[in-house]
Amino acid sequence: MRRKRMPPIPVVIVSGFLGSGKTTLLLRLLQEATRHNLQSAVLMNELGTIDVDGRLVNATMQERQIMEKLLDGCICCSKKSEVIGSMEKLLAQQPDVIFIELTGVANPEEVIDMLTEPQLKEKVRFHTILTTLDSYYYLEYTSIFEIDRHLVRTVKRQVEVADIIIVNKTEDMKETHKSKLLKALHKQNERSPIIFTTYSEVDLSSVFEAITQLPKAGKYKKPLFNIVSPAQPHKHDQHPAHTETAEGSYSRVQTSTLPVHGAIQAKKLEKLLKAYHPYLLRAKGYLPITGKDGMYLMQYAAKRTEWEKIEDITDCYLVLIGIDLPVEEIHEKWHELFRETATQQ
Ligand SMILES: Nc1nc2c(ncn2[C@@H]2O[C@H](COP(=O)(O)OP(=O)(O)OP(=O)(O)O)[C@@H](O)[C@H]2O)c(=O)[nH]1
Incomplete structure (x- = not known):
C-alpha cells in the first residue's frame, strides 16, 4: 500500500542585521501562530557560544511549540551540516509552520538553498523571508563595514530578497532620514512592502492567512505569497566560509564571551560598550546590577x-559581537569594572 505523502511544511525565515529586531519579531510570530491555532517550530541560530535569545524565546513558548538551537556559528557556513539534523528533529513533531531565525550575518538565500537538500526538499517548502533593519544605522553600514565588504553585501542581500522589510527603531526618526532610507530601500527592493515601525510591530495577517490557506494534503499549486525567485546556487564568493578562531570569527565578525564576577555598575558598562562603537556591533547577556536585586537581560x-x-536565570555572562574587536583590551577593562566595584564596597 502506498503511504500518503505529508504536505510540505512552510518555512518562514527571519533575517536582518545584528540587533535589528529579529527575536522581537520571532516572539510576535509565535504569538500570532498560536492565535491562528498553528503549531509552530523554531530553529534558532546564534553566533555566540552561549545562548541568549533562545532562552528568551523558550520562556515564552507554549506547550506545543518546539525549538532547536544551533550556537557558535552561522547556519549558512560552519553550522550547515547540522541544519538538516535539526530540521529533521523539528519535522518529526509535524508542526504547521517552521520559523528560522538567522544570525545577523547570514544570507537568507543560502538557507533557502539548504531547504532543497534531498533530505528536506519533499518535507519543507520555503514560504517567506521577513527582514528587519535598524533605522538609525542601515544607511551607515556601507561606511561602517568598509573593512568587510562581504558583510556589506550580505546586509544588502537581506533586504534585496525580503518579502517584507520591517524597519525598526523609528521612534525618533526625522522625515528627511525616513525619505532617504525609503529611497535607498526601494532601490534595493522595489517589489516588497516596507514597514516603518518599532519593536517589530507589524500586521502579520498576510503571512498567516497564506499559511492557513495552504492545502492540508497534496501539492502546492502556486505560490501563495510574495515569494522570491529560487535561491541562487551557493556561492562562496558572495558569502565566504567563515573562518573560525578560538574566539569564533565569522568573516571579520568575531564573538567573545565575558565571564561575570559579580554585580556590575550599569552606567559604567554602557560607557565601556559605547567606547567600542562602531567595532562593537552587539552585546547581550544576563547580569546582576549593583544596588538592584535579581538578574537582568542586557541588550x-x-x-x-x-x-x-529576568526571572529564573542563575548563570550570567555577556556575549560580544563585533568586527576587529580588541578582545584582550576589552577583557582587561571588563575585569577592571569588577575590581573598581569591589574596592568601592
Ligand atoms: N528603541 C527600540 N529598541 C528596539 C526596537 N526593536 C527592537 N529593539 C531592541 O533592540 C534590541 C535587539 O532586539 P532583538 O530583537 O534581540 O534583535 P535581533 O536582531 O534578534 O538581535 P541579534 O539576534 O543579536 O542579531 C533589544 O533590546 C530590543 O528590545 C525598536 O523599534 N526601538
Whole structure:
C-alpha cells in the first residue's frame, strides 16, 4: 500500500542585521501562530557560544511549540551540516509552520538553498523571508563595514530578497532620514512592502492567512505569497566560509564571551560598550546590577542599551559581537569594572 505523502511544511525565515529586531519579531510570530491555532517550530541560530535569545524565546513558548538551537556559528557556513539534523528533529513533531531565525550575518538565500537538500526538499517548502533593519544605522553600514565588504553585501542581500522589510527603531526618526532610507530601500527592493515601525510591530495577517490557506494534503499549486525567485546556487564568493578562531570569527565578525564576577555598575558598562562603537556591533547577556536585586537581560545594539529584569536565570555572562574587536583590551577593562566595584564596597 502506498503511504500518503505529508504536505510540505512552510518555512518562514527571519533575517536582518545584528540587533535589528529579529527575536522581537520571532516572539510576535509565535504569538500570532498560536492565535491562528498553528503549531509552530523554531530553529534558532546564534553566533555566540552561549545562548541568549533562545532562552528568551523558550520562556515564552507554549506547550506545543518546539525549538532547536544551533550556537557558535552561522547556519549558512560552519553550522550547515547540522541544519538538516535539526530540521529533521523539528519535522518529526509535524508542526504547521517552521520559523528560522538567522544570525545577523547570514544570507537568507543560502538557507533557502539548504531547504532543497534531498533530505528536506519533499518535507519543507520555503514560504517567506521577513527582514528587519535598524533605522538609525542601515544607511551607515556601507561606511561602517568598509573593512568587510562581504558583510556589506550580505546586509544588502537581506533586504534585496525580503518579502517584507520591517524597519525598526523609528521612534525618533526625522522625515528627511525616513525619505532617504525609503529611497535607498526601494532601490534595493522595489517589489516588497516596507514597514516603518518599532519593536517589530507589524500586521502579520498576510503571512498567516497564506499559511492557513495552504492545502492540508497534496501539492502546492502556486505560490501563495510574495515569494522570491529560487535561491541562487551557493556561492562562496558572495558569502565566504567563515573562518573560525578560538574566539569564533565569522568573516571579520568575531564573538567573545565575558565571564561575570559579580554585580556590575550599569552606567559604567554602557560607557565601556559605547567606547567600542562602531567595532562593537552587539552585546547581550544576563547580569546582576549593583544596588538592584535579581538578574537582568542586557541588550546593546547600535549604541543603545536596554535592561530588563529576568526571572529564573542563575548563570550570567555577556556575549560580544563585533568586527576587529580588541578582545584582550576589552577583557582587561571588563575585569577592571569588577575590581573598581569591589574596592568601592
Ligand atoms: N528603541 C527600540 N529598541 C528596539 C526596537 N526593536 C527592537 N529593539 C531592541 O533592540 C534590541 C535587539 O532586539 P532583538 O530583537 O534581540 O534583535 P535581533 O536582531 O534578534 O538581535 P541579534 O539576534 O543579536 O542579531 C533589544 O533590546 C530590543 O528590545 C525598536 O523599534 N526601538
